[in-house]
Amino acid sequence: MNSRPPKSPSSKPPSATHEATSHREFTPSLPVNTPSISDIRTGDAILRFNYKCEASAYAEQLLDSQSTPTGSTELVGSILRLQRKSGLRANGFMDAATLKVLEQSAPPFSSDKKQAGDHTVDHNNKLNTQTDKTAAALIAQYTSTFSxxxxxxxxxxxxxxxxxxxxxxxxxxxxxxxxxxxxxxxxxxxxxxxxxxxxxxxxxxxxxxxxxxxxxxxxxxxxxxxxxxxxxxxxxxxGSTTAPNPKPPTSKSKITNSNITVAGKHFVDWFNEDIHTLYPETKISKKTKKHFGSKANKIAFNNLFDCVSELWAPELTLNEFLVFFAIIHNETGGTFTPIPEAGSMRYIFEDRGKKSYNQKPNEKAGVQLRSRGAIAKDDKDAFAAWNGTHNYPDPKDPKLQAQAKECDFWKYRGHGLIQITWRDTYQRCVDPHLKTCGYKTCDKLSTEELEHIILTDPRIYIPMVKSYFSANDVRYLFSLVNKSTPNWTKIGGRVNSGGGKQLQWRCETLLAAMQAKGDMLGGRPE
Missing domain, CATH: 1.20.930 (Transcription Elongation Factor S-II; Chain A)
Structure with missing residues (x-):
């Protein structure tokens, strides 16, 4: 959450401590434009405001430069509750989580006019409860959904x-x-x-x-x-001298670049020499999904993880790093460079043993080819064949072959470091970066042009990953890896259907092996 700018000396928060029967008028900080009066019920007094907008101004003065409540939590909560009921937004000075906590801590808002003497507070009975509410509000003030x-x-x-x-x-x-x-x-x-x-x-x-x-x-x-x-x-x-023995790192380690060492070796050297050889790819391991596939390319690994901010964030937890390493290692065959999805046009088109890309959210090839004049409008058989998903039409005409490569099923097949697919995902994860770098959008580029850009320009293929993981549903599944009991299966299955269990095993195996060594160092200096 963004902190507020420091207040000027004239904007000191008014005291929120009153006698139980006190009543005060808040001096308007905004012009008087309406005769309406709103009463705000607090935990220990009633404050009267001449305008609803004054509630916002008052609440802002009850927050310090770090947006921490400096006055009564119940008072701030009551003010914010009035804002919500009056259709006023929180003006950006408090996040939704804090707003919810503060609103819940406030007494019920009443539209009835009440006298200050009607309300008293038993501070002794409410002391522990109020401290707990204040603590919850303070934590929420610095907590977003995922961090x-x-x-x-x-x-x-x-x-x-x-x-x-x-x-x-x-x-x-x-x-x-x-x-x-x-x-x-x-x-x-x-x-x-x-x-x-x-x-x-x-x-x-x-x-x-x-x-x-x-x-x-x-x-x-x-x-x-x-x-x-x-x-x-x-x-x-x-004066105590007893201290616990240091233990190996867990998911709390921070990764800021490629300078990661385990057992005195660079992470990639350790992986290739100590881990990969323990779990070779065999018929049995492929069936149980307990293998690591190819070895890792050290140079490409360094180039990628020296850009962690562009990949995801300035710092990665160890568990987040393991997700990116394992997924990208798997999707690129250990090269850590962007690649197109392997397979012929027939393989990509047909639904034999996997999902066809010639369906929504992509546009069907028959519709696209007819609109471009590649197949005749009255050729119902060709139209139906190209709109299908089971048998690829396999055209012999070079012009029709070229036009087929511009259809969604082929253009929007897997590309990049994590094999992003489907038209809508390209529009969300690729188009913004193309525009930023001065390229045309995906739909206005030919398949060959788009593929060349994704495979060669790190300004595109690295932030593509960040955009994909930033989607609300994906971000939530990704956050599960940082739980006390990490869940890698969910995010693994989301990125690669059917790959959840394999990602879980790979991340758990790597984490356990790293912990066993006990001297892992991440990119962040000690």
């Missing part, structure tokens, strides 16, 4: 100062509901405390339960160097 802004959340926690209750509650929720991110937030938070000191440091020195919770989070699973350093620092605050 967490760990640096932003750790900075927000540091700004809580001596509020041990809230910080502890946040880390408890992270441990329970965001286990894959909890250790990274703990490392970042501990680093801020160590470098900046201040009130959070004094709080940590006196809060043994919080220190132990952080150490427990940092010690779970596989422990990295930065986690070990954080553990030592936290133990030092209490």
């Amino acid at each position: 967490m802004n760990e640096a932003g959340l750790s900075a927000a926690l540091y700004r809580q100062g001596r509020d041990a209750s809230l910080v502890t509650t946040v880390f408890k929720r992270l441990k329970e509901k965001h286990n894959n991110d909890a250790d990274d937030v703990a490392v970042a938070y501990t680093g801020l405390v160590k470098s900046k000191a201040g009130a959070p440091l004094e709080m940590l020195k006196n809060e043994e339960p919080l220190r132990q919770l952080l150490i427990q989070i940092l010690s779970s699973g596989i422990v990295f160097k930065d986690e070990t350093n954080a553990i030592h620092y936290l133990q030092g605050l209490a």
Whole structure:
């Protein structure tokens, strides 16, 4: 989520702490254009606004430069609820996940006018519940559907100062509901405390339960160097000297380029020499799908994974890297260079043993050939044959052969690093990059021209992968590989129908072998 720009000194958030019977008027920050009055019910007071748009202005002032609520969570939630009921959008300052949490935390909105004295709050009874709600809102503020802004959340926690209750509650929720991110937030938070000191440091020195919770989070699973350093620092605050033994990396490792080593070898050398030979391609292994096919091309591998930002993101988790490696290795035969789908026109056209490409979402060849005048309008047999999927017409006329190559079934067969197919997928994943690089779109290029571009221009064939994985359904399936129990089957089956189990086995086998070595280094410097 994008953070808001810093507020000017004149935009300090008004206090959200009131007596239970207080009532205040919010000074309008926008011109008075309507006489309507909206009452917003909060957890401890009623605030009156002369215009609905003032609710938005007020809410913005209750958020700091990192878009973290600085006032009452219930107050912000009530304001945002009014925005929703009034048909007003959140104005871009808060993501949907946070909006939902804040709205759920707010008391029900009532259109009836109420007096401030009608509402009182039992703070003692609601203390723990409110802290938990505030913690949930804080986490949601830095969490999108598929990732967490760990640096932003750790900075927000540091700004809580001596509020041990809230910080502890946040880390408890992270441990329970965001286990894959909890250790990274703990490392970042501990680093801020160590470098900046201040009130959070004094709080940590006196809060043994919080220190132990952080150490427990940092010690779970596989422990990295930065986690070990954080553990030592936290133990030092209490004089403890016991530290867990470092273990091999897991899916929390970050990959930023091709500089990946395992057992003292470059990843590709390790794969080719130590792994590939253990699982050769045989009749039995092909049947059980427990093999790795061809060896990997090291030069092409380096060229590709030195462009991880264009491929997917500036950093890949280890599990994400394994997905891209295994899928691209499989789809390119280990070359790690873009290729066209193998097979004759007959093979691509017919549905014998696999799906024919001469069907929706592609346009059928009979329709295309007739519209181009390649077959006569009154030739019903030819039209039907070219619209079929079972027997390829196999034309002998060179002109008709050439025209057939321009039909969707052949033009939009598999191409690239992950064998993207179908007209609509090309329009979504290829056309935008063609336009950016000054090319014509797919439909306006001949099959030969399009194929040449995809096979030779990395500005096209690398971001094609990113566009494919960015589709909502694919992105969700891809996110499953980062779960505590990774699921590689779903994304494998989505990219290559029938390839889910094989991808699961390959990724699990590679991960286990890498963990066994214990000295893997990714592209990110220590």
